[in-house]
Amino acid sequence: MRAFDYVSPTSTRQAANLLSSTWGNTEILAGGTDLLALMKEDVVTPKRLVNIKEIADLRGVKSDSSGLRIGSLTTLAEVAEDAGVREKYPAFAEAVREAASPQIRNMATVGGNLCQRPRCWYFRNGLGLLPKDESGKELVEEGDNRYHAILGNDGPARFVSPSTIVPVLIAYGAKVRLEGPKGKRELPLEKFYVIPKTDRDREHDLLPNEIVTEVVIPAANGWKVAHYEIRQKAAFDWPLAVAAVALKMDGSSVQAARVVLGHVAPTPWPSPQAEAALKGQPANEDSAKKAADAALANAKPLSQNAYKVQLARVAVKRAILKAAGGAA
């Protein structure tokens, strides 16, 4: 690990001021579960670390008229144990419980989870987000892409968005709040993720000196939500596909739906196609299958990951059926 400056501000404003306005110079340190690994491999080499863990305001779960507000420093373990989350947002609680390991959940923060970097093995080997060799050949396209994107992968990005808790947050209609030198802003969570076009871009709509302060989940009134993930091992590995679904039922037919896929594209991947396919239909095996087909209709597998299309399809189908069967 290279040497760096270290600073522990106690307010978001101070933190924003300590962050550089260009990427590469500074990094925010929260739980460190991702950042320390990235720094060890010299994938990121900040000259200054801004430890935000001393900012008390960013901690904890509150609820008010806007819904549930989760401070960005709340750990995944705290979220999983929070009575309000478990009662009102059980699918989110489930996704959090399935993430990583107890040790990691005790350290990992929600803000860090939203901002964690892709697990693409080219990226983690220091070859960049959009890895190319000297001749400009795209390494993922030509190389080992078994775990890479099947949607939104026209290029140049082909990694997959890593968080397993973000798709269900999007399905719940969550928003993310940011604070930077120019003040505060709020975004629907799905807008927080962008596909980088050049190696200088990041995969988040985040300025280098902005901080995620909280995630707000609106009341899930009438929405039935489910999360479904497919992992190769029973636990503690990265999923091959994730799907989150929210259904608003009108009697026995779907009035509105939100369908979000994870681990299939460089961003969490909402599927308006699947949502349209469900609208007005009863939520059953047949409609779930059609919606799943619609969600993957535009999939374009790379040389080694065609199998993921089927896995994602099944994840969507099962998430729909799970949502239809379960409570909100």
Added chain:
Amino acid sequence: MLATPPIPRDVQLSLSFTVNGKPVTVVASPGERLTRVLREDLGLTGTKVGCDAGDCGACTVLLDGEPVCACLVPVAQAEGHEITTVEGLAGRPPLFDRLQKAFLQHGAAQCGACTPGMLVAATALLEKHEHPAENEVMDALGGVLCRCTGYRKIITAVLEAGAENVAPVSPTSGCAVGARLVRLDGQRKVDGTEIYGADECPEAALAVRAIRCPHHRARFQFGDLDEFVTSHPGIHAIFTAKDVPGKACYGVIPSFADQTVFAENEARFRGEAVAIVVGEQAAVEGLDLASFPVAWDELEPITTIDAALEPGAELIHASRPRNVLTGGRVVRGDVERALAEADVVVEDEYETGFVEHAYIEPEAGFARRVGDGIEVQACTQSPYMDRADIAKILDIAPDKVRIIPTAVGGGFGSKLDLSVQPFVALAAWHLNKPARMVYSRFESILSTTKRHPARMRLRAGASRDGKLVGLDFSADFNTGAYSSWGPTVAARVPVHASGPYQVPNYRAVTRAVHTHLVPAGAFRGFGVPQTAIAQEQVYDQLADRLGMDRLEFRILNALDDHSPTVTGQVLGAGVGIRACLEALRPRWSAARAEATAFNATATGPIRRGVGMAGMWYGCGNTSLPNPSTVRVGLKADGRIALHQGAVDIGQGSNTIVTQICADAMQAPIERFDLVSGDTAITPDCGKTSASRQTFVTGKAAAMAGEKLRAAILQLAFAGENAAIRFRDHCLEVEEGGRKQAIHLAQLPLDEFGYVATAEATFDPPTSPLDENGQGVPYAVFGFGAHLAEIAIDTELGTVQVLRITAAHDVGRAINPTLIEGQIEGGAAQGLGHALMEEFFPGKGENLHDYLIPSVGDMPPVESILIEDPSPVGPFGAKGIGEQAVIPTAPAILNAIHDATGVRIRRVPATPDRIRAAILAAQNTRSHRA
């Protein structure tokens, strides 16, 4: 309030927090990992580092009572908090006492590298719920990987920690063999005091870091190395090939020795070392290796067996035509004719990939120069082989080299080859200062040996009455850039490819083929697990074609005491395969009935399946001498020193060999003091591999024990049947009512400092194989068979193993708990091999891309121990270490076929491969329709 001003880099902070109840203040750079501070600054080495990335959980500590990965905690974030490490758990009786006892009792610690993490995670759970349910235990331990135990004994231990425990078994004289004795080195493993490779180092040791080739193949040229040293304060030296005194190549098999410490001019695999940088720890760790003066010229690598064998392919070693390292061959009868005349013939091809050992302890050690000699303390499976190679490398006499093996945090074959030893030895030798090296997980996966990828073709035939008539087997193994144990794999596989069955007509031909990839070496089973994956799937197909029950087909063809093996060996006794297969019968019928009933009514995508596979495995080197020498000494204080050099890599040889020696001497086991495998004080017991330690070293220990007993009886002029009672400073010998005391302090001491010493050497009787591979390759074989029950999600291609039943003929179960531990751990590795493990050189050199089973992946394993004694082994015992891993993968693969009708010919059977096979089967079916 103002922010505290940024702390500039390189500035160290004074940080205060509590560790194990005591306030501490350390001076450290704020981003330093907590593991580093605990281990290096505070000397609390009980907390292990397996990956530095959150993937293994070996570093688990409690932070304010909650388990976290200390490797990901920047020490500044610990300020003001309370940390508890494994060393501090002792302050939490009675819960922790019970937990420790339960771990010992159940054999939940094997190598012990995961044990601190497991204990800390379990304590956090138990402090919340004293009586957790099994699934809660599994959730709580889900973040700690164990490569040895298969997890089940750990789960049981945690579940039972709530209950009252029985006291550990302490057998009386003459009854140690067969007892479920707690491992003798167990206490150190459960209190965090065991010393592994990275846990000790002399004051002011220099750190060593290797410069490794980033390409599969590259020519390289150094820039100005001297300038690099002078311009980097704290860096003392760089060493390259020209600094290696010994010019001869080294290697684990002397006749194939082809490795040098550093590549010269051209590196043959990604990860091959070309230089080391030596200096003060902080300076070495802070280096930006991108600025190291070396220019790489990437060359086109040969990465596949096909490309290597291509006529005209470039030679990876000029002396090895066609890139073939060596081959193996066993031929018996007339296979062509037998297959032509067979009533049914099955022909098939199988392929397996690289498998990483993934022990939790990465390689580590240090060296120091002592006069004109060198001492190397490191984790190793083979101290005497290390000694020979270090002597070669430094060009000094072997007796100038002392190897001090530390406890080994898992080896499974890879720690037979040298890793850090040449680097630290060279640095210490030249600089005359102690030098230390600890591999990162990345470096460990990158540069150490792997299981050989195999490509196997088989044709097997049977007659209508169900008898196997012939097997034609050929296999190519990708042996990577250097020989390592490639020749052993090539030689062992042809002897074993028949499986434990009577195959009258047989041809097995193998080749080990070089490529520009990481060397493949020894990994539990030396090629036989790959072979069993092919052979056992083909035998299932034959049984199906014959319309026979798959288990009964194997029973019908099982070897017996009097039938010749494929090398013409008649074992005469101790062939327990039939008993193993028959022991599976009850579960086989029940499981098949359950699966059939489940599938008949299944409406969803889940299907159940049951599969089984048999196995045999010769203990010790193939037709080569592999002696062990054991020394036992009676000390003047009445205790017994056992010099046994079999390195305990978790499998339990420290305990097993002592049990054997104790019973041979008819002495109580508590009297024994173990002396380690340090080459300066303990004779050579060979390497811990090939399942030879219980058998070979155990036998030597039995012989030495008997000899020492005889010597003592002679002192007392007593006959063979006299009883000896061991007292402090005194022996009582009783014969026919006549009692006499021998006061040990009155006796002279011999050259070893003992009152009496006995030494014995055992080398298993084998004979060389002739040009057709006929002869006696091993004196003893272990036999076994596994049954796997699975559920497969046919929509996803994911497999869940529900239960494993494992029957093993171990000759004599010296310690049933330790044997079960080997079986469960072997089954876990077999499960990994079948379903998830494949290493892609250059990709995923870490423990989150390289998947190994975690606690949730392991089903219950029922072990059935068959004891068909070997006439040669100590008390009839045979090996078990490698035997245990072999039949699991083929049993699972056969179960996948049973459930779905598809055969997986390329392992691991990952969801993509299983789905592709299911789709292909559906397509052929719909084309036919």
